[in-house]
Amino acid sequence: MDIDKIRKDFPILSRRVRGKPLVYLDNAATSQKPRAVIEALSNFYENTNANVHRGIHTLSEEATALYEEARKKVARFVHAPSPESVIFTRNTTESINLVAHAWGRKFINPGDEILLTGMEHHSNLVPWQILAQEKGAVLKFVEVRPDGTLNLEDLDRNAGPRTKLIAVTHVSNAIGTINPIRRFAQVAKSLGALLLVDAAQSVPHIPVDMRVLGCDFLAFSAHKMMGPTGVGVLIAHEEMLEKMSPFLGGGDMIREVWLEKATWNELPYKFEAGTPNFAGVAAFGAALDYLQGLGMDNVRAHEQELIGYALKSLLQIEGITIYGPMDSAQRSGVVSFNLGTIHPHDLGTVLDEDGIAVRAGHHCCQPLMRRLGINGTTRASVYVYNTKEEIDKFAKSLDRARTLFGVCAPSPTDRPAKPSAKKEGR
Amino acid sequence: MNPGGEVQFTDEIYREVILDHYRSPRHSGEMADPDVFEAGINPLCGDELMLFLKFKGVAIAEIAFKGKGCSISQASASMMTEAVQDLDVFRAEALAREFKDMMLEGRPAESLSAELEDAKSLEGVKRYPVRVKCAVLAWNTLLEALKKRGKI
Numbered sequence: 341m342d343i344d345k346i347r348k349d350f351p352i353l354s355r356r357v358r359g360k361p362l363v364y365l366d367n368a369a370t371s372q373k374p375r376a377v378i379e380a381l382s383n384f385y386e387n388t389n390a391n392v393h394r395g396i397h398t399l400s401e402e403a404t405a406l407y408e409e410a411r412k413k414v415a416r417f418v419h420a421p422s423p424e425s426v427i428f429t430r431n432t433t434e435s436i437n438l439v440a441h442a443w444g445r446k447f448i449n450p451g452d453e454i455l456l457t458g459m460e461h462h463s464n465l466v467p468w469q470i471l472a473q474e475k476g477a478v479l480k481f482v483e484v485r486p487d488g489t490l491n492l493e494d495l496d497r498n499a500g501p502r503t504k505l506i507a508v509t510h511v512s513n514a515i516g517t518i519n520p521i522r523r524f525a526q527v528a529k530s531l532g533a534l535l536l537v538d539a540a541q542s543v544p545h546i547p548v549d550m551r552v553l554g555c556d557f558l559a560f561s562a563h564k565m566m567g568p569t570g571v572g573v574l575i576a577h578e579e580m581l582e583k584m585s586p587f588l589g590g591g592d593m594i595r596e597v598w599l600e601k602a603t604w605n606e607l608p609y610k611f612e613a614g615t616p617n618f619a620g621v622a623a624f625g626a627a628l629d630y631l632q633g634l635g636m637d638n639v640r641a642h643e644q645e646l647i648g649y650a651l652k653s654l655l656q657i658e659g660i661t662i663y664g665p666m667d668s669a670q671r672s673g674v675v676s677f678n679l680g681t682i683h684p685h686d687l688g689t690v691l692d693e694d695g696i697a698v699r700a701g702h703h704c705c706q707p708l709m710r711r712l713g714i715n716g717t718t719r720a721s722v723y724v725y726n727t728k729e730e731i732d733k734f735a736k737s738l739d740r741a742r743t744l745f746g747v748c749a750p751s752p753t754d755r756p757a758k759p760s761a762k763k764e765g766r
Numbered sequence: 767m768n769p770g771g772e773v774q775f776t777d778e779i780y781r782e783v784i785l786d787h788y789r790s791p792r793h794s795g796e797m798a799d800p801d802v803f804e805a806g807i808n809p810l811c812g813d814e815l816m817l818f819l820k821f822k823g824v825a826i827a828e829i830a831f832k833g834k835g836c837s838i839s840q841a842s843a844s845m846m847t848e849a850v851q852d853l854d855v856f857r858a859e860a861l862a863r864e865f866k867d868m869m870l871e872g873r874p875a876e877s878l879s880a881e882l883e884d885a886k887s888l889e890g891v892k893r894y895p896v897r898v899k900c901a902v903l904a905w906n907t908l909l910e911a912l913k914k915r916g917k918i
Contacts, residue, residue: 682837683835683836683837685811685836685838685897685900686780686836686837686838689779689780689894689897690780692894693778693779701811702812715812715834716812744780744785745785745788745789745837746789
C-alpha cells in the first residue's frame with residue numbers, strides 16, 4: 341500500500357493546526373473522509389437529491405437505487421445474511437437501543453440475565469441498564485483483567501440457563517483490546533442465548549465476517565469508517581427481525597394504516613421509520629468502495645505495524661503507563677496511556693499545540709476507568725493514512741510535555757502547603 | 767486564532783508562572799475548622815476543588831484549597847488563593863469578577879488590578895475554549911463561598 345498516495349485522497353490531511361501540519365490520531369472518535377466520499381455527498385445534493393421509496397419520478401428512483409445499493413455494499417462488506425438484514429440507523433448507539441427496545445422489551449422477562457463486559461462503551465451498557473430496570477432482569481459481567489483483556493473464566497461462570505443475551509464489544513474503544521468473539525458465540529449458542537457485537541471499532545479497522553463471528557446482532561457506524569456522520573448500521577437475521585416489535589413508528593415502516601391500528605412493512609423498512617439519512621447512506625456507499633479498494637487485510641496490517649511501532653517508542657518514555665494488551669496482534673490501532681501525573685487534558689493541549697489531535701478523558705467508559713483505577717487516559721488511535729513519521733512527532737511531543745510538567749513529581753495537592761511568599765510579612 | 771495560523775510565543779498556554787503554581791501550589795491543603803467550606807466541580811472534565819475560608823470581620827484571614835484536576839484548574843486555584851488572602855470580601859469579589867471578565871468577556875489582561883498579576887497569565891487559555899472553565903472554576907467557587915458567608 342502506498343500511504344503517501346492514500347494521504348493525498350484525504351483533503352483535510354494537508355491542513356495545518358496551530359501552525360503545524362495536522363497529525364490526526366483521533367480516529368477512534370471519528371475518521372477523516374476521502375475526496376470520493378465528500379464528492380459522493382455533494383454529487384448527491386447537486387444531481388440526485390430526492391426522498392427515497394416515495395416519489396414516482398426519476399430523481400426519487402435514482403436516490404432509492406443509491407440508497408439500496410449502499411445496503412447491498414454493507415451486506416457484502418461484513419458478509420451479512422442478506423441485504424434485507426441490514427438496517428440503517430443514526431449510529432451504533434441507536435442500533436443497540438433498537439435491539440434493547442424492539443427485541444428486549446418483547447423477549448426479556450423478570451429474572452432473565454443479560455451478560456455484558458466491564459469494558460463496554462456506555463452505549464452498550466446504559467440501554468441494558470434501562471431495560472433491566474424496566475423488566476426486572478439481571479445484568480452480569482465479564483470483568484476486565486489488569487492487562488486490559490477480558491477474564492474469560494467470568495464468561496463460563498456468569499453465563500447460565502437464564503442468560504438471554506450476551507452483548508460485548510469486538511474492540512475496546514478505550515484501550516484497543518480485541519476480544520475473542522468466537523468464544524462468546526460458542527457460549528451463547530450452547531445456552532440458546534443471543535449474541536450482540538458492538539463492532540463500532542472493529543468493522544472500520546479489521547476484516548469482519550459475520551458468518552465467522554457467529555453473532556446475532558452486529559452494530560457499527562459509518563463515520564468511523566470514512567463515511568459521513570449520522571449513519572449507523574444494525575444487522576440481524578431476518579427471522580429474528582421478523583419476530584421483533586417495531587422500534588420507531590411512522591412513515592415507511594408501515595404497510596397499511598387505519599385510524600386505530602397499522603401493519604408493518606417488510607424488512608428492512610419495518611425498522612426504518614421516517615426519512616432516513618439517504619444522502620449520507622449514498623456517500624457511505626462510496627466509503628465502502630474506498631475501503632474495499634484498499635482491502636481490509638491491508639488496512640489491518642498497516643495499523644498493526646503502526647501500533648507495534650507506537651508501543652515500542654512510547655515505552656521508552658519515562659513515567660508512561662500504557663493500558664491494554666502489549667501484543668499488537670491482540671490490539672487494534674489504539675494506544676491509551678497516562679504519562680506520570682500529567683492530567684490527560686493537559687497532555688491533549690500540549691499535543692494540540694504541536695498540531696496533534698488525540699482524545700483525552702474517560703472515553704465513555706467510566707466503569708473501565710474505575711476498574712483500571714484511573715480517572716481517564718490520553719488515547720491515540722490510527723487509521724490507514726497515518727505514518728511512522730507521525731508517531732515519531734507524537735512521541736516527541738509527549739517528551740516535550742514530560743519536560744514541561746516534570747513527570748515524576750507527586751500530585752501537587754498531595755504535597756504540604758507552601759506558604760504564600762508574596763503575602764508574608766503583612 | 768485563525769485555523770492554521772502561526773503560534774505566537776506570547777500565546778503559549780503553559781507559561782512559566784502557571785507551571786510554577788501547578789508544581790508548587792500556594793495555600794494547598796485542608797483546613798480543620800473553616801468558617802465557610804465550598805466545593806466546586808467541572809462535571810465534564812472532572813476537575814474538583816474544595817475551598818476553605820476563615821474570616822476576621824470582613825477580611826479573609828485564611829484560605830486554603832484542595833483539588834484534583836488539570837494544571838490550569840490547579841494553578842488558577844493557587845493564584846486565586848494567593849490573590850485574595852488578607853483582602854476584605856468586597857475586594858475579593860471584585861477581583862473574581864475582573865478575572866472572569868478577562869476569561870469570558872474579553873477584558874484585556876493589562877487592565878486587571880495589580881493583585882491579579884499572576885492570574886493574568888491565564889489569558890492564553892482563552893485560545894482553548896474548552897479549557898476556560900478549568901481556569902474559572904476556582905474563582906466561581908470563591909464567589910459561591912462568599913455568597914455563603916453573607917448568609918451566616
